[in-house]
Amino acid sequence: MNAFELISMSKGLNLGNLFDVEQEFKRETRFTSKCPANEIIHKIEEAAKPLGFDVHKKNYKLRLENMKAGRKGNLNVATEIFQVAPSLHMVEVRKAKGDTLEFHKFYKNLSTCLEDVVWKTEEDMQEK
């Protein structure tokens, strides 16, 4: 991950917040982890499969597809793992297709399963 990719994640540079009347149901979120990338990938896979998601892997990107169709088609979630430093990874989880509310519910389930992996959530990183 280069310096500018890191910098561009600042809340001060994401002007979408000017327009979000309700910020409750985001289409994208991220968390940091101190676990190695392979472990993170493995844990996400383990968590997503029982929730009914098909997992496609390529390098440090995962594509999770809900095998069951939801309100706006099959929920598709893209995750990508960035190495910020040797011992620190940033994981981005983004809705690629489908209903935002379903994505929000999915992410809530996912984070419960990933408790051991997550070091700081997006809320933790913005609480200052």
Added chain:
Amino acid sequence: MRRFLHCFCLMSSKVDRHRFGYEDPTILASETAFTVNEVEALYDLYKKLSSSIIKDGLLHKEEFQLALFQSSSKQNLFADRVFDLFDIKHNGVIEFGEFVRSLSIFHPNASEAEKISFAFRLYDLRQTGYIERDEVKEMVSALLSESDLELSNDVIESIVDKTMVEADLKGDGKIDQEEWKEFVAKHPSLIKNMTLPYLKDITIQFPSFVLNTEVKD
């Protein structure tokens, strides 16, 4: 004489209808990526944001901070840079025209060149025309501090080094506009936050403009 006064009354009531800092939406639309209706919808947003703390119809730094962070006192290097760039006249407030003209760069239809250039100016903290190595380091440190993440100075240095090696092709310790353009060409996601897809839906988000609209698209 009476007719003249009557016309004058009509004109002044139109001006009163809009607060200080209002600019003709037709002119703003012709100079930006927005339609007239979108400019009017932006005016509704601007009114809301600019009256949150200091009710003078102008967008002050604390009101901008409040809108971005839900906290008017949150100090943030990057929000400061955005505010400075939006404040084209450098009079300490973002007027409506400045708001629209600056947001236009974030419109999905705005040119990539505009976005690349705006990002460069954002990151050129001291406006020297270059993004110096120490500015890169300052920004990385600011991001880490903002996110409550701690990394050792060595690790921060190595992140900055890696970036400079890739971006600073002339090896002079700073990134110029040409180098920045080439760097973005290699990493297009770097200007992802220079586009706000919501701007295309703004008339849906702020439908109250329908009551105030002067022009039909």
